[in-house]
Every structure is written in C-alpha cells, then in structure tokens.
Amino acid sequence: MRTVSAVAGAALLLGCLAQPAVAHSAATDDGPRVLVFSMTAGFRHDSIPDGVTALRELGATGGFTVDATEDAGAFTRANLRRYDAVVFLSTTGDVLDAAQQAAFEGYIRHGGGYVGIHAAADTEYDWAFYGGLVGAWFQSHPAIQPATVAVEDRAHPATSGLDRTWNRTDEWYNYRSNPRERVHVLASLDESSYTGGTMNGDHPIAWCQNYQGGRAFYTGVGHTKESYADPALRRHLLGGIQYAVGEVQADCRPENGYRPLFDGTSLDGWQQAGPGSFTLSDDGTLTSTGGMGLLWYAGRSFGAYSLKLDWKTTAGEPSGSGDDNSGVFVGFPPSDDPWSAVNNGYEIQIDSTDVPEKTTGSVYGFRSADLRKRDRALNPPGEWNTYEIRVEGERLRVWLNGVKINDFTNTDPARSLRDGHIGLQNHGADDQVSFRDVRIKELPVKELPVKGD
Secondary structure (H helix, E strand, O other): OOOOOOOOOOOOOOOOOOOOOOOEEOOOOOOOEEEEEOOEOOOOOOOHHHHHHHHHHHHHHHOOEEEEEOOHHHOOHHHHOOOOEEEEEOOEEOOOOHHHHHHHHHHHHOOOEEEEEHHHHHEOOOOHHHHHHHOOOEEEOOOOEEEEEEEOOOOOOOOOOOOOEEEEEEOOOEEOOOOOOOOEEEEEEOHHHOOOOOOOOOEEEEEEEEEOOEEEEEEOOOOOHHHHHOHHHHHHHHHHHHHHHOOOOOOOOOOOOOEEEEOOOOOOOEEEEOOOEEEEOOOOOEEEEOOOEEEEEOOOOEOOEEEEEEEEEOOOOHHHOOOOOEEEEEEEOOOOOHHHHHHHOEEEEEOOOOOHHHOOOOEOOOEOOOHHHHHHHOOOOOOOEEEEEEEEOOEEEEEEOOEEEEEEEOOOOOOOOOOEEEEEEEOOOOOOEEEEEEEEEEOOOOOOOOOOO
16 A cells, blocks of 8 residues: 545646756657656556557557656646647656646646556645546555456547457556546446455546546556557557547547447347348447438437437548448437438438538538537547437537537427437448447436527
8 A cells, every 4th residue: 555645725826937858759750749757756667668668659650759758847838838648657656846737737728638547546646636637546456467347438549449348457446536427437347357446336447538628538557567568458548649639539528327228239129210221240339231211219209318329430431531421310200211200300410521501410401510610529430429419398409529519499390309219320322330339318308598508
C-alpha cells in the first residue's frame, strides 16, 4: 500500500511561467504532437521504458510525433501549446509545482488532450483539478493476475477493436471512488473473474470525458513490461491518443440508465419489414443487405426517450466517400410495410454525400443537420460513429459523437413523435451500413421549448 495525502480543496491561481526545458523530439513528421511525461515521485514502474518505446512506435505508424520527458519544466504555457495531447505514463506522487499545474490547467481549458496510463491515477492527490481530469484516484491493488475486462463502449476508438470481453493479466487497481457518474465508462472489470476487487461489482477500468474544455482518456492497464508488446493493448492506447488529440471523435458524455434493445446476441422483439435483411456477425454487428426494408423493434412503442446506437459505413468506397445509405426511423406505427415508416415517421439519415436535407444527421426531407458541426464530428467510412436521438414531446434532437447537430420540432398533424416504433433501414443492394449496441433510456414525459439544450 502506498501512502497518499488528502485532497486539497483550494483552487490554483493562473500566472506567468518560466521558460521550460524543451522535451526531446522523437519524430519530425507533420501531424499531431504528443508529450509523454513519466516523472515519478513515488513508486516507479519498471515498465516505463517499455511504455515509452511502445508510444514512440505507435506514433511512427499512427502519424503523430512523440516527445518523451521526465522534466517537469516542460509544463509551461509556451511549451504545452506545441502539443495536441499530454500522456501521463505511470507517473506517481507530486510531480508538478504550483506554476506547472497552473500551466497545465490552462492547456486543458484551451482544448488540450490528456491521456492517463495506469499509475497516472496514483499522482497529485492534493491537486483537485487533476483528480477531476484523471477521473478517480488509486486506492489499492491485489497481486498481478488474469482478469476479464467487459467492453462497454464498442464505438470509441480505444475499444472499438476489442472483443466484448478482453482477457488479460495486469495489476488491477481499485479506485477511491467510482467515476461512472462523472465520466463515460469504456470498459470495466468483472470482479468475479479475479480476487481482490473492492468496488462492489461496478469497477470501471477505462474511461473518457470532456473536462473543462479539454479531452481526457484514462486506462488502468499497463503495469507490466509485457503489456506494451500486446497488440490489443497497443490498439487500446492508440485509440485513446487519437481521441485525445482530436483525430477521431467520440461521445464521452456520461452514460447511465440505458437498457439494450439489441445487445449483439439476440434480435428478440425485432421484425423485418420488406425485402432484404440484416446479417449478424460473431462480434455482435448488424450489417444491412438488400432492400428497401426495415428492421424494426416490434416489442413495444416509445414516447419520450433517448436512443443511442453505434453505426459505420463501409470503408473503401470510391474516393473514400462512404456513400452508403441507411437511416434510423422513429415515431412510426406498427406495420409490415417499410414505406409506412417513411410516410408516417421520421428518418435520421445516414448518407454523407446527399443534399443537405437528405444527408447524414438530417431529419430526412425535413431539416438539415448543422453541416459545420456535423462535418467536424463525423468519423470517416470504416470507423464507428454514435448517434443519440432524443425524443421529448414533438421535439427531436440528434447528437453525433456527442455533438448536437440537429433540433427539429414536428408540426405535421398527420405525424406524431409522442408514441411510435424504432427501426433500422436496409436501403438497397449496394448499401452496407453496420450497427452495434442499440440502447434506450426512457425519459419523463414533458414538453420542451423549441430552442435550447
């Protein structure tokens, strides 16, 4: 057990900072730049050199430059502006002074990215800002042993390449608090799969969040030297860095209270209307084929709700356009005719190359998405995106990867969003769009104004 101090509540003042020692550059290629910081003032992990090597290699193949340092003097406003993200690699103890902390706070608040790996949670216990940024502080750990990690978010770039369960050997941290209400949990530990877990069966181990203007990703894996040669862990870290530097978008708002409509294993409650179908792969992905048809949830209708689902178009389209066509239908009555949903409900479109009112994020034929926000939030063909479709009264709002891109209110007396079904379109023979993890949270029934969040 490591001895740590209590959390201080005082805020730190921003101020002028001295010039830093400049970190050594590992590459000169154009693209994002990442600072890897591995200073320790407590326990020192012998895996740190392996971690630095792995991150350098990920940068060389992933298109970003890695600078590595153990000099806290690198934390000045001027120097931090050079970086798209800062990685705290198994740092421990109090590693930054007040001026350096203030510089880093300003960096995050101006849109900087943070990546915390393993013992980054065993760092700066007296710095409240950092505690919020990392998400949770280390408390204890049992012996190194195998355990099962349950992947909760399969669209985020840090976890999209993992199976639904990830079996690995590591040193599994218990945390002083459960961060789930504050962060977006990407993966959690199955405490029944190992001994020594103390978080009462809800044990987040990797998460992300939008924090005071910046982007933050933390993972508890990475104690052992062997970890950094593991291709799965490398993909995990690469995705976290891509998110932190802003290369790939993801919905990192806290997500609680949802239940699955499609969890990757069973289509109970769903029916196919019209021609074509969806194929279900072993990894729990539904992919459209043929059409024009509709896979709709016939188990029940819904009124006020938040619907979330992950989707991607096919990679390798001409010019990388991703010109596959599909959509998510809401607010339609039960029918075996897919055109009933078209004529009586509303479609949130998936097709990035159509006209504005019929392109990705639009309420098809009725209202275009905010194209500037949509284009910044949209991931390219072959990569996962997350929709949130929120229906309250006759108001329909759409978030893409956590960014609100559409706000539409139904005024057509022949249609109503107050009670209807949900469906996924299979548009045609040349269109292949994949879906994962369809989940819903029912909301209190209330009327909302047309504008505002």
